[in-house]
Amino acid sequence: xxxLFLQEIRTQELLLGxxxxxxxxxxxxxxxxCLPFWPIIGMLPSLLLGLSSGLHEWFTTVLKNQNxxxxxxxxxxxxxxxxxxxxxxxxxxxxxxNFSNFPKGxxxxxIMSDLFGEGLFNLDGDEWVKQRKAVSIEFHSQKFRTGTTxxxxxxxxxxxxxxxxxxxxxxxxxSVPIDxxxxxxxxxxxxxCMIGFGFxxxxxxxxxxxxxxxxxxxxxxxASLLRLFSPVFLWKLMRxxxxxxxxxxxxxxxxxxxxxxxxxxxxxxSLKSEDKKFVSGIPTTFIAMKNDEGNPYTDKFLRDNCxxxxxxxxxPSAATLAWFFWLLDQHPEVEKNILAEIRGxxxxxxxxxxxxxxxxxxxxxxxxxxxxxxxxRLYPPAAHEMREVAEDDVFPDGTQLRKGxxxxxxxxxxxxxxxxxxxxxxxxxxxxWLKDGKFVSESSYKFPVFNGGPRVCLGKEFAYxxxxxxxxxxxxxxxxxxxxxxxxxxxxxxSMTMKYGLKIVLSKR
Numbered sequence: 001x002x003x004l005f006l007q008e009i010r011t012q013e014l015l016l017g018x019x020x021x022x023x024x025x026x027x028x029x030x031x032x033x034c035l036p037f038w039p040i041i042g043m044l045p046s047l048l049l050g051l052s053s054g055l056h057e058w059f060t061t062v063l064k065n066q067n068x069x070x071x072x073x074x075x076x077x078x079x080x081x082x083x084x085x086x087x088x089x090x091x092x093x094x095x096x097x098n099f100s101n102f103p104k105g106x107x108x109x110x111i112m113s114d115l116f117g118e119g120l121f122n123l124d125g126d127e128w129v130k131q132r133k134a135v136s137i138e139f140h141s142q143k144f145r146t147g148t149t150x151x152x153x154x155x156x157x158x159x160x161x162x163x164x165x166x167x168x169x170x171x172x173x174x175s176v177p178i179d180x181x182x183x184x185x186x187x188x189x190x191x192x193c194m195i196g197f198g199f200x201x202x203x204x205x206x207x208x209x210x211x212x213x214x215x216x217x218x219x220x221x222x223a224s225l226l227r228l229f230s231p232v233f234l235w236k237l238m239r240x241x242x243x244x245x246x247x248x249x250x251x252x253x254x255x256x257x258x259x260x261x262x263x264x265x266x267x268x269x270s271l272k273s274e275d276k277k278f279v280s281g282i283p284t285t286f287i288a289m290k291n292d293e294g295n296p297y298t299d300k301f302l303r304d305n306c307x308x309x310x311x312x313x314x315x316p317s318a319a320t321l322a323w324f325f326w327l328l329d330q331h332p333e334v335e336k337n338i339l340a341e342i343r344g345x346x347x348x349x350x351x352x353x354x355x356x357x358x359x360x361x362x363x364x365x366x367x368x369x370x371x372x373x374x375x376x377r378l379y380p381p382a383a384h385e386m387r388e389v390a391e392d393d394v395f396p397d398g399t400q401l402r403k404g405x406x407x408x409x410x411x412x413x414x415x416x417x418x419x420x421x422x423x424x425x426x427x428x429x430x431x432x433w434l435k436d437g438k439f440v441s442e443s444s445y446k447f448p449v450f451n452g453g454p455r456v457c458l459g460k461e462f463a464y465x466x467x468x469x470x471x472x473x474x475x476x477x478x479x480x481x482x483x484x485x486x487x488x489x490x491x492x493x494x495s496m497t498m499k500y501g502l503k504i505v506l507s508k509r
Contacts, residue, residue, distance in 0.1 A: 035062065035070070042073040042080070047229075055492060056383050059084060060413040068417070069399050072408070079107055079232050082386075082406045086413040088420060089396040092445035094387055094407055096453035102407060105388025111227040114253050115220045117300060121308030131289070131305070132458075138285045139458045148462050149359055151194040152469050157356070159204045160187055161473065166206050168506060177483050179501035180325060182208070184318035187470065189214060192313030193263075196306055216255040217310065221494050223249035228386075260303045315495035316381035317463050321470060322502045323379035324372055327428050328475075329482040329504075334371055334430060335475065341367045342476050355476065362468050370433035372467050373447075377421070378428060380449045381495045383412035411448055412496070420446055478506045 035046045050058030062070055068087035074080025085091065094102045103124035116122040120131045138144055163183060167175040186204035189211075194200050203211045223245040227235045238246040286302050328335045345364050346352040355361075386408050393401040401407070418425050421432075433439055444452030450460040457463070474480065482488075483503040491499040 035072070037073065041075045044075050044080075047072065047074070047080075051229075051492070054489070056410075056412045056490060056496070059384070059410045060086075060416050063410060063413045064417065067397075068419075069395065069397055075231070079406075080229070081404070082408045083395075083399060083401060084408045084410065085395070085397075085399070086410045086417055086420075087395070087397050088414070088443070088445045090399070091409050091414075091448055092452070093396055094409065095445065095448065095451065095455065098393060099453050099455075101390045101393055102387035103390060104386075105390075105406070107232075107388060107406070108386060110232075112224055114249060115224050115256075116307050116311070117304035119301070119304030119306075119308040121311060122304070131286075132454075134285050134289060136458055139462075148195060148465070151191055151200075152466055153356070155187055155191055155194070155200065155204065156469060156473050159190070159200075159202070160470065161477070163204060163206055163208070164474070164478065164506060168508065175506035177503045177505050180480070180504045181318065181322035181498055181502040184321045184470070185214075185315065185497070188318040188466070189310070189314045191466065192310055195313070196309045212255065213259045216252040216259075217307075217314075219248050220252035220256060221311065223252070225492070225494060256307070257303065260306060261299070263306075311494065312457075312459060315493075315497060317467050319381045319495045319497045320372065320376055320379070320463075321467055322498055323496075324375040324467075324471060325474075325480050325504065326482060326488055326498075326502055327375055327378075328371075329480065331428055334428070337430075338365075338368050338371060338472075338475055341365060342472055357469055357472060359465070362465055362472070365468055365472060366434065366437060366439045367430060368468055368472060369439045369464065370430040372464070372471070373433050373439070373441075374428055374430045376449045377415040377447060379490075379496060380411040380415065382449070383490070383496045384408060384410050385448070385451075409448070414446070414448070476509070478508060481505050481507070 035043045037043055038045065050062075063084065063086045069083065069085040069090065072080065072082040072084050104122070105124070109122050109124075112122050118127075120128065120135060123131065160183070164175075164178075167178045169176055183204065186208065190200040190202065190204050201211055201213070203209065203214060226245050235246060238244050239250070242250065286297070286305050289297055289301075328338075342365065343352075345361055346355055349355070386406055389401045389403055389405045389407060392403050395401060414420055416425055424432075433442075441447075444450065444456060450457035450463075481504060483505065486503045487500050488502065489499045490496045
């Protein structure tokens with residue numbers, strides 16, 4: 001009896017000791033991680049709270065409270081092991097100083113493999129260098145510059161402006177409400193198809209037809225993003241069982257593959273014909289490339305790179321234009337300054353009542369360039385970016401980085417950080433980008449909207465030209481008013497589009 005009693009006491013002491021160790025460990029983790037860290041589930045409750053209340057703002061708040069860097073650890077067996085930062089010196093370390101130690105990584109490639117395969121968007125290492133170099137040459141060619149300016153002119157004057165004009169009903173004065181974000185998305189999609197495939201799918205024409213390929217692509221990117229926040233075993237099991245978002249992803253990819261094959265055949269035929277008005281050298285570049293054995297790449301290689309091209313060209317510029325016009329609605333003085341700049345450039349030209357802007361006109365629009373950059377600062381298309389730590393490392397701010405950890409840097413939070421942009425960082429002020437009336441760029445590690453270092457965006461110049469041409473063409477001709485009480489919140493997606501679009505009404509100037 002006494003022996004049993006002693007054994008019971010020892011068991012209780014052991015359990016009490018284990019409980020004390022758990023509490024000590026929990027308190028240590030709390031101190032180390034700054035967010036509540038629970039046994040087994042890690043920081044998942046905090047992350048779910050962030051998702052429900054607005055992930056971008058949640059990251060911003062936590063980063064502000066933690067001097068720009070914190071650790072985010074998910075449940076056991078999950079891939080959620082992140083170091084989150086908004087510190088420019090850390091970001092420069094990732095993008096430039098120790099670039100080779102921060103690839104996109106195997107985990108990211110696996111998540112995106114069904115949609116982007118082995119295309120440039122999804123690569124690291126020597127193969128990435130090879131493809132990047134080939135595309136860079138094309139992006140900086142006169143042929144590409146000429147082709148893109150022609151395609152933008154064609155789409156603005158033959159599609160965008162007629163669609164906007166069609167929305168104006170009552171006595172040609174006021175328009176019915178339209179979703180301007182949807183129009184911008186269609187414009188950007190048609191434009192990147194003209195550049196990538198040599199022809200427009202004409203998703204932006206009067207009536208705004210449904211394009212199944214666009215829906216399939218959007219569904220596939222949304223489903224791929226969900227993998228990022230899910231345990232690997234979970235999404236792989238769902239894929240095996242053909243359930244949920246994995247079922248959507250597989251169905252969308254099949255539809256994309258069928259359509260892309262048709263588009264590529266048209267592209268290949270157009271390369272053989274004499275009508276190459278809108279054919280850029282990008283697909284030609286990929287078709288001409290050889291693998292390590294000296295053999296041409298497969299059709300899938302061209303398909304994978306087409307998907308990356310569409311992702312890069314479709315949503316970012318469109319999202320920026322939507323946020324830009326929303327900001328103009330709240331800051332009429334900025335719109336007034338842009339309009340005055342455009343009128344000053346046009347002067348007494350004969351076409352001033354219905355102008356066709358040339359590259360030199362667009363280049364002179366310094367204030368418009370600043371206004372768009374300020375919109376990008378507050379509402380970057382890619383709110384956050386991710387890299388993987390290849391080998392143990394240390395950030396300049398002293399944060400220890402273990403091999404395999406994901407580095408998650410928040411561009412959205414950077415734009416709202418006083419130590420980076422000053423006490424007026426929350427304000428929309430294009431003037432912060434101007435000196436003596438001329439646009440002055442910022443370091444790409446303070447403003448990494450277009451990435452930086454070896455991975456700096458090849459299409460930066462093209463993106464600005466497209467956004468300036470579109471916005472100037474609209475602002476000069478129309479007053480844009482956001483529908484009262486229209487909900488404006490960001491969508492959790494690869495590009496920070498508006499969840500409910502942007503409903504506006506137009507009136508002629």
